[in-house]
Amino acid sequence: MARLEHVNLVGKDIEKSLAFYQAAFPHWSIRAEGEGEWYGKPRRWVHFGDDHQYLAFSDFGEGENRDLTGHSMGLAHIAFAVNNLDAVIKRLNQSGFPIYKSGADSLHRKNIYFLDNDGFEVEFTEYLSDIPSERNS
Template identity: 45%
Template structure:
């Protein structure tokens, strides 16, 4: 068996990304935290998630994160499947986060993208089918991506 367990992100400050993740996933918790050395740099770290999966956040990042819309190497986004996309969007909106990208219309899934305060992009998607051949259907999208969306109704900023 193979399964993805965690992602490890380096941020300038832990708290803004931690707040974003705990807003998106209120069932998650701070699993652990500590201090360590990365090369010659002392840094703090946290594990946030559930008993199965988590994200590690390390502080003391230096420099700029890759441009989300650019073609530089690096992480483009992390994707998460959720049961209730509208509830997630509402929680994030209540805390002042706005949708970066509203995905194209698809018969079997809905997607939204957010960028957290550290500059990492997260995709959240809800499947509208339990059938793998429908969930994993490529093509069939209609419309276009909408950017800087204020709500799921598709109003652009």
């Protein structure tokens, strides 16, 4: 068995990153944090999640994130399955994060996309079926 344990995101401001992800996942918390150096540049890092998965943030990012409408290599988006998509949308909107783009129409799931403060596209999906062939269609 394999499962995704964490995703490591390099940004510019951890507090701004946390504002987005705390709104999306109010049950998560900071698991660990510290300071260090990455190839000669000081950095702060934070692990934010639960007992089974987390997002690792570092604050030494330079430049801008890739153009999501372009064809450059890099991360396209990260996606989370949630139990109540409407509640996630409401929390993010109330925290000042507008919907970035709508998801695809499907009988068996609903999804939506947001941008976090560092320009990472984040998809949230609520599955409306427990049948794998329907969920994955």
